[in-house]
Amino acid sequence: xxxxxxxxxxxxxxxxxxxxxxxxxxxxxxxxxxxxxxxxxxxxxxxxxxxxxxxxxxxxxxxxxxxxxxxxxxxxxxxxxxxxxxxxxxxxxxxxxxxxxxxxxxxxxxxxxxxxxxxxxxxxxxxxxxxxxxxxxxxxxxxxxxxxxxxxxxxxxxxxxxxxxxxxxxxxxxxxxxxxxxxxxxxxxxxxxxxxxxxxxxxxxxxxxxxxxxxxxxxxxxxxxxxxxxxxxxxxxxxxxxxxxxxxxxxxxxxxxxxxxxxxxxxxxxxxxxxxxxxxxxxxxxxxxxxxxxxxxxxxxxxxxxxxxxxxxxxxxxxxxxxxxxxxxxxxxxxxxxxxxxxxxxxxxxxxxxxxxxxxxxxxxxxxxxxxxxxxxxxxxxxxxxxxxxxxxxxxxxxxxxxxxxxxxxxxxxxxxxxxxxxxxxxxxxxx
Amino acid sequence: xxxxxxxxxxxxxxxxxxxxxxxxxxxxxxxxxxxxxxxxxxxxxxxxxxxxxxxxxxxxxxxxxxxxxxxxxxxxxxxxxxxxxxxxxxxxxxxxxxxxxxxxxxxxxxxxxxxxxxxxxxxxxxxxxxxxxxxxxxxxxxxxxxxxxxxxxxxxxxxxxxxxxxxxxxxxxxxxxxxxxxxxxxxxxx
Numbered sequence: 001x002x003x004x005x006x007x008x009x010x011x012x013x014x015x016x017x018x019x020x021x022x023x024x025x026x027x028x029x030x031x032x033x034x035x036x037x038x039x040x041x042x043x044x045x046x047x048x049x050x051x052x053x054x055x056x057x058x059x060x061x062x063x064x065x066x067x068x069x070x071x072x073x074x075x076x077x078x079x080x081x082x083x084x085x086x087x088x089x090x091x092x093x094x095x096x097x098x099x100x101x102x103x104x105x106x107x108x109x110x111x112x113x114x115x116x117x118x119x120x121x122x123x124x125x126x127x128x129x130x131x132x133x134x135x136x137x138x139x140x141x142x143x144x145x146x147x148x149x150x151x152x153x154x155x156x157x158x159x160x161x162x163x164x165x166x167x168x169x170x171x172x173x174x175x176x177x178x179x180x181x182x183x184x185x186x187x188x189x190x191x192x193x194x195x196x197x198x199x200x201x202x203x204x205x206x207x208x209x210x211x212x213x214x215x216x217x218x219x220x221x222x223x224x225x226x227x228x229x230x231x232x233x234x235x236x237x238x239x240x241x242x243x244x245x246x247x248x249x250x251x252x253x254x255x256x257x258x259x260x261x262x263x264x265x266x267x268x269x270x271x272x273x274x275x276x277x278x279x280x281x282x283x284x285x286x287x288x289x290x291x292x293x294x295x296x297x298x299x300x301x302x303x304x305x306x307x308x309x310x311x312x313x314x315x316x317x318x319x320x321x322x323x324x325x326x327x328x329x330x331x332x333x334x335x336x337x338x339x340x341x342x343x344x345x346x347x348x349x350x351x352x353x354x355x356x357x358x359x360x361x362x363x364x365x366x367x368x369x370x371x372x373x374x375x376x377x378x379x380x381x382x383x384x385x386x387x388x389x390x391x392x393x394x395x396x397x398x399x400x401x402x403x404x405x406x407x408x409x410x411x412x413x414x415x416x417x418x419x420x421x422x423x424x425x426x427x428x429x430x431x432x
Numbered sequence: 433x434x435x436x437x438x439x440x441x442x443x444x445x446x447x448x449x450x451x452x453x454x455x456x457x458x459x460x461x462x463x464x465x466x467x468x469x470x471x472x473x474x475x476x477x478x479x480x481x482x483x484x485x486x487x488x489x490x491x492x493x494x495x496x497x498x499x500x501x502x503x504x505x506x507x508x509x510x511x512x513x514x515x516x517x518x519x520x521x522x523x524x525x526x527x528x529x530x531x532x533x534x535x536x537x538x539x540x541x542x543x544x545x546x547x548x549x550x551x552x553x554x555x556x557x558x559x560x561x562x563x564x565x566x567x568x569x570x571x572x573x574x575x576x577x578x579x580x581x582x583x584x585x586x587x588x589x590x591x592x593x594x595x596x597x598x599x600x601x602x603x604x605x606x607x608x609x610x611x612x613x614x615x616x617x618x619x620x621x622x
Binding site: 201203204219222223224244245247248261263266268290292293306308313334336337350352355357377379380395398424 | 558559560561562563565566567569570573591592593594595597598604
């Protein structure tokens with residue numbers, strides 16, 4: 001087994017670096033009028049030629065979030081790199097609320113010292129300031145980490161720039177055959193890496209709560225099958241290959257169980273698989289209906305799922321250890337693909353109206369439903385780990401692309417990758 | 433390459449990852465300008481870049497079972513040459529015009545109990561992928577039930593759903609969708 005693994009890995013190491021590293025790029029496609037003005041001064045570089053422009057990474061993160069409007073570089077009145085050089089009155093004139101300065105230095109060109117300071121321009125006070133030491137290869141990730149600090153300091157919500165995305169790509173090879181890949185990238189689309197390649201479709205990637213593993217569905221053995229794969233080693237294991245459907249994996253919040261859809265007893269039902277023991281527990285029991293797409297409430301007590309037991313797909317909720325299911329969605333005749341916000345208060349789903357498919361969010365307490373997207377080809381919504389954005393798949397000019405919308409529907413982002421069909425997005429948890 | 437070399441490579445990769453851990457000095461001071469704290473913590477910064485390359489897996493390609501072929505199945509004037517049943521949107525009911533095709537296959541399977549068929553259920557691309565995977569199975573099971581009612585026996589079937597994942601026709605209009613909502617009857621002998 002291990003030997004087989006190593007051999008496979010070897011083949012991959014040989015050819016994967018040659019794979020095209022297509023990049024997802026984020027653009028804001030709507031609604032950032034409430035964005036907070038911030039001045040991001042290019043970091044001072046003391047006699048170094050850093051391999052990455054760290055202030056550009058921070059600026060790009062904050063701008064692409066739609067929550068910030070960085071001042072244009074030519075509008076910066078001065079280029080301070082430390083507090084003694086800052087004249088707050090100048091920055092107040094520019095109506096910038098925040099001011100970010102910093103510098104980067106290196107003695108040996110291999111290790112870099114980076115520091116930043118974030119100021120409240122109106123009070124003339126430092127809000128955050130840190131110093132780091134990183135190898136050249138860590139500068140990009142550090143940029144995201146600093147952007148997270150700025151975001152959290154100024155909005156009060158967790159930043160998500162250090163998180164990752166998982167998604168499935170499809171390309172048509174020169175022989176006309178389709179090639180599928182499960183990829184992960186940084187939240188800004190950089191640093192894409194291939195987790196799995198196959199000539200057969202790949203579906204439904206799901207992050208483990210610690211962000212170290214992905215569960216997903218493949219058809220590589222001629223039928224649907226659920227695998228769990230460790231991201232660092234690439235080691236993977238088939239966890240469900242029963243007769244019938246094996247699909248829709250969802251990790252329990254403690255990472256010890258997977259909810260799955262299995263039709264081993266003749267009809268698609270939701271089961272919970274305990275990963276350590278392999279023990280299966282059946283959660284739903286409705287012989288006439290499709291029950292699928294389980295997702296856990298953040299406290300692990302309940303499972304939400306899609307069922308057509310009422311004649312049309314709707315979202316239901318059932319206690320995770322079994323019990324009576326109750327219907328959660330009532331508006332419209334097609335609600336599917338549920339995901340629950342990290343605070344447990346909101347449900348996002350695909351909501352169809354007259355054969356068109358939208359991303360909607362429902363307040364679980366009041367039941368109020370809001371449609372967030374305009375194009376009628378949306379699917380596979382997934383909450384960002386701070387609950388502020390919803391990532392989903394849609395179509396643009398006949399090609400699958402990813403997009404994101406803020407939970408209030410105001411900010412719209414599009415993440416596109418040139419020449420590739422992209423779908424089935426899943427947002428990683430926050431880094432622990 | 434042999435096993436030892438790969439193990440060595442893995443160890444090397446692991447060490448590489450371990451060595452590239454960043455020291456992040458994280459000051460959370462209120463009024464301290466830039467605070468520096470001693471003691472390096474390998475923060476999350478390095479984790480993502482530690483391997484620095486693709487460590488992926490390649491799904492093995494399964495060679496399909498041998499398909500069975502006969503003169504009856506290949507004769508275009510024989511209803512048995514028709515081995516794709518199409519469906520209406522979100523439906524698993526066989527349409528009246530396709531009943532004769534299903535009957536012909538049921539009779540053929542009844543006469544040839546040594547034959548096995550794989551029923552592959554498919555849907556169009558609209559709506560939830562996971563729901564469609566289940567719908568594809570429902571369509572295949574609905575064909576199976578009809579075939580069994582009309583003479584075939586339970587051991588003669590394998591049922592697989594591909595949901596919307598393997599369209600017969602690429603495209604996002606009713607013409608493509610109607611050709612993708614289907615069950616394919618694949619004779620695989622025994």
